[in-house]
Amino acid sequence: MKRKYPNLCKPIQIGNVIFKNRMFSAPMGGTDITADCTIGPKSTAFYELRAKGGAGAITVSECMVHPETDGSHAYHLDLKIVDSLASFTYTADAIRRHGAIPSVELSHSGQYAGTYLVDKNKKQGLSQWGVSPSVRPDGLEVKELTQEIIDDIVKSYGEVAGLAKRAGFEMIMVHGGHGWLINQFLSPYFNKRTDKYGGSLENRVRFAQEVLESVREAVGEGFPIEFRLSGSELFEGGYDLAEGIEIAKLIESRVDLLHVSAGTYQRGFGITHPSMFVPHGCNVYLAAEIKKHVSVPVATLGGLNDPAQMEEIIASGKADVVEMARALLADHELPRKVMANKDEDIVKCLRCFTCMAERAATSTRRCTVNPLIGREMDGMEITPVLKPKKVLVAGGGPGGLQAAITAARRGHKVILCEKSDALGGILKGEQAIPFKYEMYELGNTLGRLAQKEGVEIRLNAEVTKEYVESENVDALIIAVGSSPLVPSIPGLNGENVIVVNNYYLEKDKVKDAEEIVVLGGGLAGCETAIHLAQEGKKVHLVEMRSELAPDANIRHRPILLDEIEKQGIEVHTEFKGLKVSADGVVCLDKDGKKVSVPGTHVICALGQKANRNVVNELIDCAPYVSQIGDCVRPSTITTAVYQGHHAALDI
Secondary structure (H helix, E strand, O other), rough: OOOOOOOOHHHHHHHHOEEOOOEEEEEEOOEEOOOOEEEHHHHHHHHHHHOOOOEEEEEEEEEEEEOOOOOOOEEEEOOOOOOOOHHHHHHHHHHHOOOOOEEEEEOOOOOOOOOOOOOOHHHHOEEEEEEOEEEEEOOOEEEEEOOHHHHHHHHHHEEEHHHHHHHOEEEEEEOOEEHHHHHHHHHHOOOOOOOOOOOHHHHHHHHHHHHHHHHHHHHOOOOOOEEEEEEEOOOOOOOOOHHHHHHHHHHHHHHOOEEEEEEEEHOHHHHHHOOOEEEEEEEOHHHHHOOOOOOOOEOOOOOOOHHHHHHHHOOOOOOEEEEEEEHHHHHOHHHHHHHHHHHOOOOOOOOOHHHHHHHHHOOOOOOOOOOOOOOOOHOOOOOOOOOEEEEEEEOOHHHHHHHHHHHHHHOOEEEEOOOOOOOOOOHHHHHHHHHHHHHHHHHHHHHHHHHHHHOOOOOOOOOHHHHHHHHHOOEEOOOOOEEEOOOOOOOOOOOOEEEHHHHHHHHHHHHHOOOEEEOOOHHHHHHHHHHHOOOOOEEEEEEEEOOOOOOOOOOOHHHHHHHHOOOOEEEEEEEEEEEEOOOOEEEEEEOOEEOOOOOOOEEEEEEEEOOOOHHHOOOOOEEEEEEEEEHHOOOOHHHHHHHHHHHHHOO
């Protein structure tokens, strides 16, 4: 068949292995790690879902190779651990049965050993070993690796690689980037050694070369070895792209695929995992430049989720393979949809960091837009019902749309009513903020998917008790969302005030404004303030609490706060708005003094309130009634999507 993205869909041979396309699943931590550091059944299901989605290769994330010096925050492949080899074998089987090539990432955390242990007290008893003596940011002393330990670690890389091959894995990824041990040897910032592993670049690369030689000896010629390299560390004191090129040249003879990433995890999380504030593909230039200097295939990644962009990367020769992580959480079927010329059906990653925040907070996995993630063992397939029912969904936001899609896929006759003239709910407002545009697109994508599933969509249709009763439905899902909080502050209803939900409709009001006050420092207010600052406005951000964006997740919030500082936004915390005028907002500060915050226009971003009045009217209108999303309690897109999906499964 004629492919819309022929280069992306083209098979590639790496070593002696043929991969069915150029779309690889980059390493992602699994859903469960057993107490013995094996791959649990939830993780196996997690990786299998990527394979079912059509990716050419699936890499199981960090397998720690030397537990004696590396506290476990991931898997160990160790014959001394009961069921360790078996768990890896079952996982490789689960990936391979869907035509994907199973790969495993071998890693050592070096001085960051134990950083991510669920039991944070355990790290106090660890021996912290690194490339050079130092003190970690958390105060733990790091000891310099001895030659004896280095030799043992090098040996262990080969031993674990050999076990991975025995388990059925067909590629090895050696993690040499992001601030882990191999990267610590490569980096002039971390590496202060004076022996054969320190000083010159040739010496700093030596450990990586020894590791790769050990792996090669274990797996044999032709067995693909992928090396993950930060093309540049991208912080002062680290190595730059010029040195990244030289590192690549010094190791290329020992690898079959160079996987070029960026940054150092501990010093630039938003670089290694590009945030919504940077362009998609922001790190591709590193791979493109390195590819000019090496003969082996090169892989790239970095916030990629658009097939057109990925096709251009390969077609233009910037890279030979594209790798995705979060994009395949948002839509595990992205590669399959690309192969089938159905890219318009792709649900794109929002780069909201829900996935990584949930992992840090609860050691589980969740994705804002994909309710299967982390729940794969509950069933990957939606089972059709024996007796279809008539279902009415009230509300066309993300929760209502997901409910409608799931209900229709089960075989129900579904009607979705939206009281406005467009789908998307609160997501409609995101179309005015470029770095959040994908949230707006989500509403459109879910709308298209709903129509394809046969959902009858009725716009400008407000659902009342009489409306439900006239339709005589078997089930009603209430997803009527929330409304903005607009307190009775004098002047807050003035012509110079825009409620944040309506900014996309009224943004022309501030087109010529030079100085703007954003009243409310929650997530919505902070992101709107960043956008306005990016537009060249002088922005004041007013928040009555002592801190900004407490509603942001723990991964997004630090990046958000950094961006606020970067954009020069003037922050006023513990300021309570008293009055809005043509000149700005009069506030009461923490000392009880009245202070004027200047601005010709004001954005009201003071939160949301659930539309409980509508819920209360509809709650008894059908044999089965479920209420989901913001109409229950203002929360997140994640909550709405998950609740919508599972409400539909209950019908």
